[in-house]
Amino acid sequence: AQSVAQPEDQVNVAEGNPLTVKCTYSVSGNPYLFWYVQYPNRGLQFLLKYITGDNLVKGSYGFEAEFNKSQTSFHLKKPSALVSDSALYFCAVREWNSGNTPLVFGKGTRLSVIA
Amino acid sequence: DTGVSQNPRHKITKRGQNVTFRCDPISEHNRLYWYRQTLGQGPEFLTYFQNEAQLEKSRLLSDRFSAERPKGSFSTLEIQRTEQGDSAMYLCASSSVEGLSEAFFGQGTRLTVV
Numbered sequence: 001a002q003s004v005a006q007p008e009d010q011v012n013v014a015e016g017n018p019l020t021v022k023c024t025y026s027v028s029g030n031p032y033l034f035w036y037v038q039y040p041n042r043g044l045q046f047l048l049k050y051i052t053g054d055n056l057v058k059g060s061y062g063f064e065a066e067f068n069k070s071q072t073s074f075h076l077k078k079p080s081a082l083v084s085d086s087a088l089y090f091c092a093v094r095e096w097n098s099g100n101t102p103l104v105f106g107k108g109t110r111l112s113v114i115a
Numbered sequence: 116d117t118g119v120s121q122n123p124r125h126k127i128t129k130r131g132q133n134v135t136f137r138c139d140p141i142s143e144h145n146r147l148y149w150y151r152q153t154l155g156q157g158p159e160f161l162t163y164f165q166n167e168a169q170l171e172k173s174r175l176l177s178d179r180f181s182a183e184r185p186k187g188s189f190s191t192l193e194i195q196r197t198e199q200g201d202s203a204m205y206l207c208a209s210s211s212v213e214g215l216s217e218a219f220f221g222q223g224t225r226l227t228v229v
Contacts, residue, residue, distance in 0.1 A: 004157075032215065034217060036220075041222070042222055043119070043121075043206060043220040043221050043222040043223055044158070044206070044208075044220040045220070046219065049217055090158070092157075102150075102160040102163055102171070103158075103160070103218060104160070105150075105157030105158045106157050107155070107156055107157050108155075108156070108157050
């Protein structure tokens with residue numbers, strides 16, 4: 001069975017500092033990995049995905065994520081945080097060759113960027 | 116097409132009543148998913164359709180829940196005899212059939228059962 005762990009419920013970072021939101025996953029085969037962001041009273045917005053190829057994936061709003069197969073991780077990063085990045089972030093996984101089964105999400109990490 | 120649309124945005128109902136939610140996916144998307152999200156949790160999968168066929172249902176989807184996508188376009192999720200534990204945000208998402216595609220989510224319907 002697929003699963004995702006986001007070990008931090010809350011991440012606080014000062015504006016202008018780099019940020020990292022952690023994610024580890026478990027699948028029996030190869031993973032498709034995704035990051036979504038949720039702002040208050042809004043649906044989930046897609047940020048980026050890893051399918052195959054370069055381990056560093058670039059996405060929307062200056063975010064990027066690094067796939068590490070040996071550590072089964074897919075941490076979300078941004079070099080310089082903005083106050084407007086404050087939101088709830090979800091990591092999700094789908095197993096490759098699983099017939100496009102639904103995404104499995106982590107519990108989410110609340111990012112707070114302080115001015 | 117402006118994205119996935121869900122109606123209503125909010126629903127307050129008394130315990131025991133039936134409720135129905137609607138989801139209009141992105142028009143060219145064949146796959147449609149329903150998720151439920153409670154406070155402090157990530158979205159939990161309920162069911163999904165490819166065109167009009169319901170391909171998978173989660174064990175979370177009790178007999179009181181039913182979903183349809185009659186013409187492979189919009190979908191409805193009905194909850195019968197609502198319970199307080201049904202209070203949650205119900206999210207709809209759509210994607211193309213192609214396996215690498217991401218899902219696009221609607222803004223959700225927040226259900227409160229009193």
